[in-house]
Amino acid sequence: MTPDGSIIVGYSAGESGPSSAFVWTEERGMEDFLDVLKTRHGLAAQLEDWQLGWLGGVSRNGQFFAGIGAGPDGLVQPFLVRLDAPWGTTAVPEPSTVLLALLAISSLAVFRRVI
Numbered sequence: 001m002t003p004d005g006s007i008i009v010g011y012s013a014g015e016s017g018p019s020s021a022f023v024w025t026e027e028r029g030m031e032d033f034l035d036v037l038k039t040r041h042g043l044a045a046q047l048e049d050w051q052l053g054w055l056g057g058v059s060r061n062g063q064f065f066a067g068i069g070a071g072p073d074g075l076v077q078p079f080l081v082r083l084d085a086p087w088g089t090t091a092v093p094e095p096s097t098v099l100l101a102l103l104a105i106s107s108l109a110v111f112r113r114v115i
Contacts, residue, residue: 007062007087009033009055021055021067027087033065041083048072053080062087 001008006025013019021033023026032051038044049072057066 002058003060007058009058009065009067011054013069018051019053021052021069023065023087027088033067037081040043042061058087097105 008024009022009063010024011019011021012030018049023033024030033055034050035049037052038047050069052067052069053076054069055065055067058064063083063086065083067079068076069079070076
């Protein structure tokens with residue numbers, strides 16, 4: 001759980017089948033961690049055949065998550081997920097990236113005028 005209690009992590013286990021890692025926020029309630037990574041974070045291909053059974057830690061800012069899962073080979077192993085932006089937010093390009101893009105575009109405009 002984050003220090004302010006805004007993100008709670010854990011696992012849920014049904015009567016049949018393996019446990020499943022979850023994230024809870026007041027805004028969205030309890031969500032399956034693997035489903036959210038696949039759908040909202042575009043990681044479906046990278047996480048194909050993975051089972052994330054236990055989520056035990058989240059960073060203060062909600063950007064890092066640690067737990068235990070089983071990979072495609074079936075071996076149980078620890079995992080660490082680093083999101084591009086904290087949980088529940090949208091990634092925003094860093095100023096240096098935006099500046100570089102603007103510089104490239106303006107250079108192309110100047111180059112086209114010279115030719």
